[in-house]
Amino acid sequence: xxxxxxxxxxxxxxxxxxxxxxxxxxxxxxxxxxxxxxxxxxxxxxxxxxxxxxxxxxxxxxxxxxxxxxxxxxxxxxxxxxxxxxxxxxxxxxxxxxxxxxxxxxxxxxxxxxxxxxxxxxxxxxxxx
Amino acid sequence: xxxxxxxxxxxxxxxxxxxxxxxxxxxxxxxxxxxxxxxxxxxxxxxxxxxxxxxxxxxxxxxxxxxxxxxxxxxxxxxxxxxxxxxxxxxxxxxxxxxxxxxxxxxxxxxxxxxxxxxxxxxxxxxxx
Amino acid sequence: xxxxxxxxxxxxxxxxxxxxxxxxxxxxxxxxxxxxxxxxxxxxxxxxxxxxxxxxxxxxxxxxxxxxxxxxxxxxxxxxxxxxxxxxxxxxxxxxxxxxxxxxxxxxxxxxxxxxxxxxxxxxxxxxx
Amino acid sequence: xxxxxxxxxxxxxxxxxxxxxxxxxxxxxxxxxxxxxxxxxxxxxxxxxxxxxxxxxxxxxxxxxxxxxxxxxxxxxxxxxxxxxxxxxxxxxxxxxxxxxxxxxxxxxxxxxxxxxxxxxxxxxxxxx
DNA sequence: GTGGTCTAGACCACC
DNA sequence: GTGGTCTAGACCACG
Numbered sequence: 383x384x385x386x387x388x389x390x391x392x393x394x395x396x397x398x399x400x401x402x403x404x405x406x407x408x409x410x411x412x413x414x415x416x417x418x419x420x421x422x423x424x425x426x427x428x429x430x431x432x433x434x435x436x437x438x439x440x441x442x443x444x445x446x447x448x449x450x451x452x453x454x455x456x457x458x459x460x461x462x463x464x465x466x467x468x469x470x471x472x473x474x475x476x477x478x479x480x481x482x483x484x485x486x487x488x489x490x491x492x493x494x495x496x497x498x499x500x501x502x503x504x505x506x507x508x509x510x511x
Numbered sequence: 512x513x514x515x516x517x518x519x520x521x522x523x524x525x526x527x528x529x530x531x532x533x534x535x536x537x538x539x540x541x542x543x544x545x546x547x548x549x550x551x552x553x554x555x556x557x558x559x560x561x562x563x564x565x566x567x568x569x570x571x572x573x574x575x576x577x578x579x580x581x582x583x584x585x586x587x588x589x590x591x592x593x594x595x596x597x598x599x600x601x602x603x604x605x606x607x608x609x610x611x612x613x614x615x616x617x618x619x620x621x622x623x624x625x626x627x628x629x630x631x632x633x634x635x636x637x638x639x640x
Numbered sequence: 641x642x643x644x645x646x647x648x649x650x651x652x653x654x655x656x657x658x659x660x661x662x663x664x665x666x667x668x669x670x671x672x673x674x675x676x677x678x679x680x681x682x683x684x685x686x687x688x689x690x691x692x693x694x695x696x697x698x699x700x701x702x703x704x705x706x707x708x709x710x711x712x713x714x715x716x717x718x719x720x721x722x723x724x725x726x727x728x729x730x731x732x733x734x735x736x737x738x739x740x741x742x743x744x745x746x747x748x749x750x751x752x753x754x755x756x757x758x759x760x761x762x763x764x765x766x767x768x769x
Numbered sequence: 770x771x772x773x774x775x776x777x778x779x780x781x782x783x784x785x786x787x788x789x790x791x792x793x794x795x796x797x798x799x800x801x802x803x804x805x806x807x808x809x810x811x812x813x814x815x816x817x818x819x820x821x822x823x824x825x826x827x828x829x830x831x832x833x834x835x836x837x838x839x840x841x842x843x844x845x846x847x848x849x850x851x852x853x854x855x856x857x858x859x860x861x862x863x864x865x866x867x868x869x870x871x872x873x874x875x876x877x878x879x880x881x882x883x884x885x886x887x888x889x890x891x892x893x894x895x896x897x898x
Numbered sequence: 899g900t901g902g903t904c905t906a907g908a909c910c911a912c913c
Numbered sequence: 914g915t916g917g918t919c920t921a922g923a924c925c926a927c928g
Contacts, residue, residue: 548901580900709912
């Protein structure tokens with residue numbers, strides 16, 4: 383389900399956060415669904431419970447999940463999650479576009495790159511057919 | 512000229528690198544121009560010379576500048592810098608686009624955001640008129 | 641295990657890098673194996689931890705090892721290491737051959753030297769028998 | 770005649786040494802021929818006379834040239850120069866071959882690389898015809 | 899004066 | 914405990 387890569391230079395708790403965010407954004411984990419307990423997930427991934435605890439705390443702080451004492455942690459409303467993910471992505475895109483403009487890069491050149499990214503994966507899916 | 516933010520979580524030497532990359536990309540520092548000496552920039556920013564030294568070493572490794580013992584550090588060819596900056600920007604954009612596709616975001620939505628970024632600044636310039 | 645030579649004109653961190661590269665290339669240190677910690681190796685060699693830190697950072701950048709905060713540093717995949725070492729060696733050989741050609745040295749003379757190096761050690765091994 | 774590259778990371782005096790060694794090895798400068806004076810060469814290359822002085826001193830120490838007080842510096846016997854150049858090149862090759870053997874690389878693989886280096890340039894010369 | 903290396907000692911983030 | 918960053922201060926090589 384989740385996989386941590388020790389060769390990845392980012393801290394493990396960040397990897398866990400990102401993987402969970404991704405699963406929630408893509409609907410693999412649905413609104414209101416209960417997340418695995420800190421201890422069970424720690425056992426599954428063979429890492430320190432403190433690390434999972436930290437990931438969950440951060441996800442709660444950001445608004446992706448909410449915790450109920452004595453019950454567990456749950457996925458927040460999908461509307462909210464979509465908004466959070468979208469805001470982050472668009473902010474990054476905005477910064478990139480601003481920098482590109484400053485460097486004198488035509489915006490059509492950016493479109494082109496986006497088309498390539500979208501088309502590329504589409505091709506792969508077609509090959510699966 | 513350059514400013515370091517101690518509240519920023521990123522290491523100081525990275526902030527210095529990015530600021531200098533940016534200045535070179537925008538042509539504020541021209542090809543062949545001598546950068547401030549390690550010691551003088553360290554004094555200006557009120558940080559340790561070793562930290563600047565590290566930033567310069569990394570910039571040289573990446574190809575943005577070249578350093579000569581006893582002479583100083585100098586901005587590399589602008590052609591090369593444009594290429595380096597462009598490659599980095601497009602790689603980031605590619606990753607963003609791939610993520611957006613995975614999240615089911617229409618690429619037209621990305622175009623829209625880019626147009627906004629390009630248009631926005633244009634608006635500001637027009638307001639100056 | 642490792643030895644630094646203060647009479648050597650090359651910086652200490654480079655000597656450490658080369659010794660470790662050599663050990664990894666020869667299989668003395670195997671894939672995934674944990675390297676000595678920055679502090680312990682520094683103590684062993686009686687040099688400053690920062691110097692070891694720099695060597696490890698460079699080795700990671702080159703792809704020979706990977707480091708994880710709070711865990712340690714580990715030898716990369718042997719396949720990758722073989723490739724890195726081989727590339728370096730052949731590049732050096734290419735430069736030597738090019739220089740030899742320019743000086744009007746027959747390439748058979750180079751073969752001869754290589755045979756000597758290969759044969760010489762073989763002789764030693766035979767003497768052991 | 771000689772050219773120094775400020776972008777080259779090696780110190781200028783080393784570049785001057787190598788260029789002169791090369792010219793002597795290839796017979797561009799003949800046995801007994803007088804080298805340009807320290808001051809005139811310094812002026813030509815627009816660098817500090819101390820730098821040239823250092824290069825000449827090092828070349829004399831290595832046996833490539835000899836100086837006569839009040840007269841100038843002269844190229845040593847070509848037999849000696851050939852020997853010096855050859856010794857350096859073959860020592861490097863020997864070390865490379867030894868390392869290759871230790872890594873389990875077949876010596877035929879080294880021949881191949883040498884052939885490529887010799888052949889490649891030969892091709893270019895043929896194209897000139 | 900310039901860049902480059904090294905030491906000693908401190909603090910942080912992570913696990 | 915681990916790796917990573919930073920400071921203060923020193924010394925060297927180069928021009």
